[in-house]
Amino acid sequence: MLILVNQVLLQIMTIKYLLDSNFKPTSYEKGDVIYEPGAQPRAVYFIKSGKVRMVTVNDDGKEFIQGIFKTNEYFGEPALLLNKPYLAYTIATQDSEIIAVKGDDFLKMLKDHPDFSMKLIQTLSHRLFYKSMMLEELANEHAEHRIRTLVAYLFKDVEHGQELKITRQQLADMSGLRVETVIRIIKKLSDQKELKLIRGKIIKI
Amino acid sequence: MLILVNQVLLQIMTIKYLLDSNFKPTSYEKGDVIYEPGAQPRAVYFIKSGKVRMVTVNDDGKEFIQGIFKTNEYFGEPALLLNKPYLAYTIATQDSEIIAVKGDDFLKMLKDHPDFSMKLIQTLSHRLFYKSMMLEELANEHAEHRIRTLVAYLFKDVEHGQELKITRQQLADMSGLRVETVIRIIKKLSDQKELKLIRGKIIKI
DNA sequence: ATTTAAGTATGATCTGGATCATAAATTAAA
DNA sequence: TTTAATTTATGATCCAGATCATACTTAAAT
Numbered sequence: 372m373l374i375l376v377n378q379v380l381l382q383i384m385t386i387k388y389l390l391d392s393n394f395k396p397t398s399y400e401k402g403d404v405i406y407e408p409g410a411q412p413r414a415v416y417f418i419k420s421g422k423v424r425m426v427t428v429n430d431d432g433k434e435f436i437q438g439i440f441k442t443n444e445y446f447g448e449p450a451l452l453l454n455k456p457y458l459a460y461t462i463a464t465q466d467s468e469i470i471a472v473k474g475d476d477f478l479k480m481l482k483d484h485p486d487f488s489m490k491l492i493q494t495l496s497h498r499l500f501y502k503s504m505m506l507e508e509l510a511n512e513h514a515e516h517r518i519r520t521l522v523a524y525l526f527k528d529v530e531h532g533q534e535l536k537i538t539r540q541q542l543a544d545m546s547g548l549r550v551e552t553v554i555r556i557i558k559k560l561s562d563q564k565e566l567k568l569i570r571g572k573i574i575k576i
Numbered sequence: 577m578l579i580l581v582n583q584v585l586l587q588i589m590t591i592k593y594l595l596d597s598n599f600k601p602t603s604y605e606k607g608d609v610i611y612e613p614g615a616q617p618r619a620v621y622f623i624k625s626g627k628v629r630m631v632t633v634n635d636d637g638k639e640f641i642q643g644i645f646k647t648n649e650y651f652g653e654p655a656l657l658l659n660k661p662y663l664a665y666t667i668a669t670q671d672s673e674i675i676a677v678k679g680d681d682f683l684k685m686l687k688d689h690p691d692f693s694m695k696l697i698q699t700l701s702h703r704l705f706y707k708s709m710m711l712e713e714l715a716n717e718h719a720e721h722r723i724r725t726l727v728a729y730l731f732k733d734v735e736h737g738q739e740l741k742i743t744r745q746q747l748a749d750m751s752g753l754r755v756e757t758v759i760r761i762i763k764k765l766s767d768q769k770e771l772k773l774i775r776g777k778i779i780k781i
Numbered sequence: 782a783t784t785t786a787a788g789t790a791t792g793a794t795c796t797g798g799a800t801c802a803t804a805a806a807t808t809a810a811a
Numbered sequence: 812t813t814t815a816a817t818t819t820a821t822g823a824t825c826c827a828g829a830t831c832a833t834a835c836t837t838a839a840a841t
Contacts, residue, residue: 427708429716437708449701458708481694488693489686495700496654502707503632503642503663509714510752511634514798538818547715549799554819571807571819719828743788754829759789776789776837 381490382443386419389470396468405461405469412451414471418442421467425459426544436544438498439464448491451477509547517546518556522566526575535566535573586695587648591624594675601673610666610674617656619676623647626672630664631749641749643703644669653696656682714752722751723761727771731780740771740778 390396396419399405405416405423416423418440425438425446437459440446450457451474463469472480481488504524508517521542522535529535539553546553557573560566567574595601601624604610610621610628621628623645630643630651642664645651655662656679668674677685686693709729713722726747727740734740744762748755762778765771772779 427712427716429712431716433716435712435715437711448697449704452698452701453705455705458705458712481697482690485687485690485693488690488697491697492653492686492693492700493657495697495704496657498704499654499700499707500658500660500663502704502711506642506707506711506714507632507634507640507663509711510640511632511636511638540818550819551800551821552798555798555821558820745788755789756791756830757828760791760828763790 381486385445385487385490386417386443386470389417389472390419394470394472394476396470399463399467399469401463401465403463405463406447406457407460408458409456411456412447412454412474414447414473415445415451415477416447416461417445417470417472419468419470421469422464423461423467423469424464425461427459434544435547436541438501448477449495505545514546514548514552515556515559517548518542518553519560519565521546522560522573529575531575533575534569535575537573586691590650590692590695591622591648591675594622594677595624599675599677599681601675604668604672604674606668606670608668610668611652611662612665613663614661616661617652617659617679619652619678620650620656620682621652621666622650622675622677624673624675626674627669628666628672628674629669630666632664639749640752641746643706653682654700710750719751719753719757720761720764722753723747723758724765724770726751727762727765727778734780736780738780739774740780742778 394417399421406412408427420442422442423440423446424436425440426434426436428434438446440461446461447457481491501524504520508520512520525535525537539557540550542548542557543550543553548556557566557568561568564576567576599622604626611617613632625647627647628645628651629641630645631639631641633639643651645666651666652662686696706729709725713725717725730740730742744758745755747753747762748758751758753761762771762773766773769781772781
């Protein structure tokens with residue numbers, strides 16, 4: 372029923388469109404903060420290259436990873452469109468080039484390009500799916516179930532026999548567990564042949 | 577910066593538009609299931625009157641309330657637009673009249689009415705905000721903090737001195753806690769004068 | 782008005798995963 | 812290559828909140 376332009380292609384075209392329209396990327400080094408909770412949103416951020424993590428931090432300094440955004444993806448629209456202060460930090464996890472598109476320009480993009488608008492609706496829907504899944508897990512499921520679900524989700528982008536490029540700490544920060552707990556569970560999943568461990572690396576079977 | 581039609585007004589106009597366009601509502605009785613997890617989405621559901629809860633249920637039968645939808649709101653778009661099976665049940669919590677708009681018609685609505693499309697983007701953004709907030713709470717915060725945050729959020733639509741129309745069980749099902757825990761915490765918040773209890777009812781101070 | 786059901790209340794016990802401590806292995810930096 | 816920094820690993824203890832049990836209160840149904 373849904374006949375839509377290939378998603379990745381549309382993403383790449385979007386970055387190209389921005390560059391052609393003379394939007395200039397800013398360079399961020401690994402660890403740089405793009406925005407902080409409480410700040411008033413002024414732009415939507417398109418990643419020309421690199422990777423960022425979006426994290427909320429509680430009073431004890433414990434991080435929760437709300438999302439990870441990679442090359443050709445964008446972030447920061449919800450807060451901008453609702454005109455509400457950010458809830459999360461966004462931090463470059465590696466050196467990155469990012470195009471900040473000011474609010475008015477972003478609205479114009481949405482208005483002038485219905486296909487981009489449709490793509491945004493899909494992107495938001497996808498993020499909602501992920502968050503709904505994780506909410507169910509955090510609310511109702513025990514540690515082992517949480518990690519099994521999360522790893523299955525992350526394995527979607529990984530080939531059989533290939534490594535899942537993520538640390539135990541990151542899995543902990545995505546699942547609301549502690550790193551020791553994640554380590555023990557990953558070991559257990561390995562014992563149960565649900566994944567393979569090679570020199571600590573998590574390998575998809 | 578954002579100049580948008582009043583949200584509630586646009587919602588009501590949408591229902592009116594559907595009725596004018598000869599979409600017919602279906603009646604559901606309290607407890608009726610509108611859709612179930614696993615089912616393939618075919619429509620988006622607009623609530624002409626009534627109320628529904630969207631819940632995921634784990635293997636032990638424990639419910640988690642993903643969202644509550646009321647008159648003039650709609651639900652079920654993300655799964656439809658991603659063409660993925662539903663994750664949750666949607667159940668009428670009171671007698672309701674609901675207009676099922678088939679996928680193609682919904683896409684046509686989005687295409688023909690950019691303001692509706694823009695409104696959907698805002699609605700999805702708002703739901704993402706709520707889910708991000710709850711994820712942070714479930715991942716990082718203890719019971720008392722969770723309930724305090726949730727009650728503060730729900731109090732937004734309640735006048736001072738008025739009752740929060742929600743049961744302890746529903747708060748439990750939204751926060752991933754057990755009903756006994758919620759009862760104890762609500763009592764504690766009452767002792768701390770953060771809310772008032774009158775014959776068991778939670779009153780906003 | 783009476784019965785029934787749903788929701789609230791409260792104590793006692795139990796347990797999954799946090800916390801603490803310590804060390805080994807791997808990767809990055811000097 | 813050596814040192815330093817991350818990440819993985821593992822045991823011991825602890826505690827917040829689940830679980831279990833039981834009763835009371837309020838609202839709904841007959």
